[in-house]
Amino acid sequence: MGSAIFCFLFYLKTxxxxxxxGDSGELCAVAYTLSIAHPPGYPLYTLLGWIISxxxxxxxxxxxxxGAALFSTISVYLAYLLIETLLSKTxxxxxxxxxxxxxxxxxxxxxxxxxxxxxxxxxxVYSMGMALAIGIILAFIRHIDxxxxxxxxFTFYIFGLAMTNHLSVVxxxxxxxxxxxRPRFKLRYFIxxxxxxxxxxxLYLYLPLxxxxxxxxxxxxxxxxxxxxxxxxxxRFRGFFAQFSLINFALNLKRFFxxxxxEFPMTFIGLFGIIYLAWKKPKYGVALxxxxxxxxxxxxxxxxxxxxxxFLITTFIAVVGLVIILSVIFEILSKHFKNIWPFVYGGPLLxxxxxxxxxxxxxxxxxxxxxRLAESYGNLILKSLPRNSFFVxxxxxAGAPGIYLRYVENVASDLTLFDPxxxxxxxAKFINKQDSLKFxxxxxxxxxxxxxxxxxxxxxxxxxxxxxxxxxxGQLPLQGYGLVYRYGEKAPADLSVWQNMDLPKSSPTDTRxxxxxxxxxxxxxxxxxxxxQSVGMIQEAREKYQIACDFSENSADPLIPNAMGIFFRxxxxxxxxxxxxxxxxxxxxISNKVRADILVNMxxxxxxxxxxxxxxxxxxxxxxxxxxxxxxxxNLAVTEAYISLNNxxxxxxxxxxxxxxxxxxxxxxxxxxxxxIYDNYLxxxxxxxxxxxxxxxxxxxxxxxxxxxxxxxxFLAGDRxx
Numbered sequence: 001m002g003s004a005i006f007c008f009l010f011y012l013k014t015x016x017x018x019x020x021x022g023d024s025g026e027l028c029a030v031a032y033t034l035s036i037a038h039p040p041g042y043p044l045y046t047l048l049g050w051i052i053s054x055x056x057x058x059x060x061x062x063x064x065x066x067g068a069a070l071f072s073t074i075s076v077y078l079a080y081l082l083i084e085t086l087l088s089k090t091x092x093x094x095x096x097x098x099x100x101x102x103x104x105x106x107x108x109x110x111x112x113x114x115x116x117x118x119x120x121x122x123x124x125v126y127s128m129g130m131a132l133a134i135g136i137i138l139a140f141i142r143h144i145d146x147x148x149x150x151x152x153x154f155t156f157y158i159f160g161l162a163m164t165n166h167l168s169v170v171x172x173x174x175x176x177x178x179x180x181x182r183p184r185f186k187l188r189y190f191i192x193x194x195x196x197x198x199x200x201x202x203l204y205l206y207l208p209l210x211x212x213x214x215x216x217x218x219x220x221x222x223x224x225x226x227x228x229x230x231x232x233x234x235x236r237f238r239g240f241f242a243q244f245s246l247i248n249f250a251l252n253l254k255r256f257f258x259x260x261x262x263e264f265p266m267t268f269i270g271l272f273g274i275i276y277l278a279w280k281k282p283k284y285g286v287a288l289x290x291x292x293x294x295x296x297x298x299x300x301x302x303x304x305x306x307x308x309x310x311f312l313i314t315t316f317i318a319v320v321g322l323v324i325i326l327s328v329i330f331e332i333l334s335k336h337f338k339n340i341w342p343f344v345y346g347g348p349l350l351x352x353x354x355x356x357x358x359x360x361x362x363x364x365x366x367x368x369x370x371x372r373l374a375e376s377y378g379n380l381i382l383k384s385l386p387r388n389s390f391f392v393x394x395x396x397x398a399g400a401p402g403i404y405l406r407y408v409e410n411v412a413s414d415l416t417l418f419d420p421x422x423x424x425x426x427x428a429k430f431i432n433k434q435d436s437l438k439f440x441x442x443x444x445x446x447x448x449x450x451x452x453x454x455x456x457x458x459x460x461x462x463x464x465x466x467x468x469x470x471x472x473x474g475q476l477p478l479q480g481y482g483l484v485y486r487y488g489e490k491a492p493a494d495l496s497v498w499q500n501m502d503l504p505k506s507s508p509t510d511t512r513x514x515x516x517x518x519x520x521x522x523x524x525x526x527x528x529x530x531x532x533q534s535v536g537m538i539q540e541a542r543e544k545y546q547i548a549c550d551f552s553e554n555s556a557d558p559l560i561p562n563a564m565g566i567f568f569r570x571x572x573x574x575x576x577x578x579x580x581x582x583x584x585x586x587x588x589x590i591s592n593k594v595r596a597d598i599l600v601n602m603x604x605x606x607x608x609x610x611x612x613x614x615x616x617x618x619x620x621x622x623x624x625x626x627x628x629x630x631x632x633x634x635n636l637a638v639t640e641a642y643i644s645l646n647n648x649x650x651x652x653x654x655x656x657x658x659x660x661x662x663x664x665x666x667x668x669x670x671x672x673x674x675x676x677i678y679d680n681y682l683x684x685x686x687x688x689x690x691x692x693x694x695x696x697x698x699x700x701x702x703x704x705x706x707x708x709x710x711x712x713x714x715f716l717a718g719d720r721x722x
Contacts, residue, residue: 003104004077007111010359011069011120016368018375019061020122021516022306025374025400026217026422027123028053028064032408035217036207038422039234043206044164045125060408061375064123071127072111072120078134079316080107083323085141086277086284095331101348105355106323112358113263113315115308117366125166126309132162133169133313137288140175144182144283149189152179156193160200171295171313175287204232214429216407221425221437252300255589259308263315264358266322273321276328292317306515326350365512373517374401376504377524381460381483382412384497390453391417391484392446394471395462397520398483402460416453420446420470443470450487458484463526464519464552464563474570480531483524493531508550519560522551526567533571545576552580558587562598569605577605596626600635607639612646615639634663641673650681668699685716 019025023038030037031049052067053060084103110116119126139155142148159176162169180190211223222231260267274292277285292314299310330346378401385391393399399419405411418427420442427445428437431452440448450457459471461483478485480493482501506513506521513521529544545568552560565580581602585595603618616639622632641656657674660667675691678684692713696706 001077001080003080003107003111004073006108007076008069008073010112010117010363011072014117014121014363014367014369015062015069016065016122016371017062018059018372019378019401019404020065020124020368020371021374021514021520022122022124023396023400024061024064024123025378025402025404026396027125028061029400029404029408030217031064031123032060033216034210035215036211036219036222036231037217038219039230040167040232041204041207041219041222042125042165043203044161045128047203047206048128049123061123061404065121068122068124068127069120071131072116075116075127075131075134076107076111078131078138079110079319080104082134082138082141083107083320085138086320086324087327098345098348099327101345102323102327102351105348105351106319109264109322109351109355109358110316110319112355112362113319114362114365115259115263115312115315117362119309119312121366121368124309126312129162129166129169130312130316132158132165133172134316136162136169136172136175137291140172140179140287141284143179147183149186152182153189153192153196155179157196157200160197161203163201164203168295168298168310168313171291171298174290174294178287204228207231211425214425214434216426217403217419217422218425219422227438249300251589251591252302253296255307256296256300256311256314258588259311260315260318262361264319264322265354265361267315267318269325270318270320270322273323273325274317275321277321277324288317288320322354323347323351367512373504373506373520375405376502377483377520378402378405379411380501380503382406382415382417384482384501385412385415385458385484386456387414389415389456389458390450391415391458392449392460393417393419394460394469395465395523397462397465397516397523398460399462418446418449441470446471457487459487460484461527461530462523463530463567464523464560480527480534482531483527492535495531495535498528498531508547508553513551515557515560518551522548522560522564524548525551526564530571545573549576549580553583556588558584558590558594558598561587562594562601565598565601565605569601569608574605574609578602581605592625596622596629596632599625600629600631603632603635603639607635607642610642612639612643616643630663634660637663638670645677648681650677653677665698668695671695671698679712679716689713689716 016024019028027037027042027045027049029035030042031046032053034046034050037046049064049067053063055063057063080103083106084099087099087102116127116130136155136159139151139158143151143155156176156179159169159172162172180193207222208224208228211218211221220227220231222228271292274285274289278289279285295311295313299307299314302310326347330350333346377397381391381393381398381402382405391402393402399422402417403419403423406413406415406417418430420427424442424445425434425437427442427449428434428440431445431448433440433445433448446459458481459476459478461473462469473485476485476487477489478487479489479491480486482494482497486494503524504521506517508518508521525544525548529541529548532538532544533541549564552564561580561584565577565584568574568577568580581598584590584598590598599618599622603615603622606612606615606618616636619632619636619639622629623636626632637656637660641653641660644650644653644656654674654677657670657677661670671691672695675688675695678691679688692709696709
């Protein structure tokens with residue numbers, strides 16, 4: 001218990017004092033309002049979080065952060081029991097003190113490992129998941145030596161509960177099967193275990209039952225069977241799973257071997273320790289080794305920046321392996337040197353040194369006691385908006401803390417806020433379109449809500465969110481308004497908003513900033529530069545863009561510089577766009593899928609400059625890395641159409657444009673281009689009229705262009721009739 005209290009004191013000292021970065025704002029709001037979290041839904045975390053968040057003391061965010069610390073503390077205590085159980089099996093009375101010290105120090109090393117610590121100071125699901133996982137492993141080890149049917153059946157119930165918190169616990173499935181066959185398989189125990197497991201996972205039924213009542217946050221609105229299955233299987237996030245190939249798998253293993261040494265010193269010795277345990281004590285070690293392998297393979301299927309928590313089971317097993325191997329080494333030395341005390345207690349001494357090094361390495365990284373960045377960002381937005389305005393957030397930088405601050409802490413209580421993805425069902429209810437929810441896009445829901453709102457309406461800015469952003473800013477009537485856009489008309493930005501902002505005091509050179517924090521800060525300066533550029537202050541805009549680049553520089557993950565490149569291309573700043581794309585391609589951890597995405601973006605950059613051959617080359621390269629890449633195929637068809645036009649091969653150009661339309665008919669200009677070719681080069685007035693009309697129908701184009709085009713259609717129709 002002492003080791004658990006020791007770690008808990010460190011968690012308290014470094015605890016975030018408010019809503020934390022990333023998903024924490026969403027998880028706090030979901031728990032407090034009994035809502036539906038992002039896939040797969042986390043019903044166990046939500047229900048326990050509701051209890052924690054309704055304690056009548058303190059802010060909800062702080063209570064939820066404390067909850068994460070408490071679950072990690074429980075996992076430390078269980079780790080002590082597990083390590084002590086393993087060591088005690090071979091220890092005699094003479095080594096009892098050494099065993100206790102090893103168990104205490106090993107459990108503290110686990111508690112202060114980098115990723116567990118990082119997930120113990122802000123609301124997240126992983127600390128609860130690890131408390132459950134270590135409890136399952138402990139039950140397995142005790143059951144193997146002294147089989148108890150009641151313990152085995154109850155462990156299946158805990159395993160089912162763990163599955164409703166985070167699916168990475170599937171790595172422990174072989175242990176559960178082994179428990180069924182120890183000492184021998186009995187049908188009645190299998191039936192009871194299955195019933196309790198099913199009873200536990202029925203907690204997922206919370207999702208459709210609660211969704212029927214349209215809660216505040218309602219990801220995917222899983223009220224129906226199909227939406228429910230898609231939610232718990234995380235269909236929306238399938239894009240984050242790697243396309244399996246030996247190259248991708250090798251890349252993700254490389255990521256793993258770069259992450260593990262940052263957890264605690266001598267981590268790889270811990271892996272050898274588990275291999276040794278599997279050799280000498282296979283009934284324990286083989287199960288742990290298999291769990292570790294499954295966990296590494298499972299986590300390696302993801303292509304997300306914050307992959308570290310998915311390897312937590314392996315990190316814990318590595319701690320166990322480290323304690324085991326040091327115990328064995330110093331036991332051999334103590335026997336060889338005839339019980340000289342430095343060798344009897346050499347294991348605890350070395351673990352103490354490792355612990356001191358671990359604290360020195362991990363404390364500064366995980367000290368979030370003064371981190372108010374997410375709260376500051378959310379407040380900058382909410383408090384900058386006029387009273388009684390309507391705000392559709394975009395991206396999780398503003399969305400998660402904004403939802404929490406607005407609906408849990410009642411900041412800017414006159415404001416109506418919706419996230420178009422996690423609160424889509426609320427938007428549908430707001431415009432009385434609940435029955436059509438599955439047929440209306442998130443973007444269209446937001447626009448219809450804007451049309452209904454009688455006064456000020458705003459759209460969030462998140463330039464680094466990625467492909468899940470449903471809004472194409474360049475095609476919308478927007479005016480820059482600080483960290484949001486005023487919706488309604490295209491106009492130069494209102495720079496007065498920036499004058500009243502108390503921006504976070506952070507430096508790009510601060511090594512403690514996480515990837516999410518760097519993205520948030522970079523987005524601030526991109527937004528500021530964009531507003532300055534809109535009013536013609538080009539030099540000032542470049543200065544803000546440079547600060548944004550400084551925050552995102554040297555990112556090990558390619559997604560941030562790729563998103564920066566997309567932003568700069570949209571602003572017409574070709575040199576910065578190309579620099580960011582090249583930086584993304586130079587990333588240490590870039591999968592074939594992401595590389596193909598970046599190559600497509602580079603191709604688009606060349607196409608903007610009408611360097612069609614270079615663009616075509618990039619699209620072809622993208623298809624080599626990711627065969628069937630839809631954007632590469634579409635842009636290649638469009639580019640080949642322009643090449644054919646340049647070569648005056650007009651019929652081929654039409655075929656290429658039609659190929660692009662078959663791949664994606666959403667761009668009305670494709671129809672316009674075909675009409676131009678028939679009109680100006682092939683002299684086919686009938687086909688020209690057909691495609692011009694199709695362009696007008698799809699684009700809703702107004703103004704001078706539409707008037708001129710309708711006049712041209714009338715002229716062609718009259719000429720044709722003569």
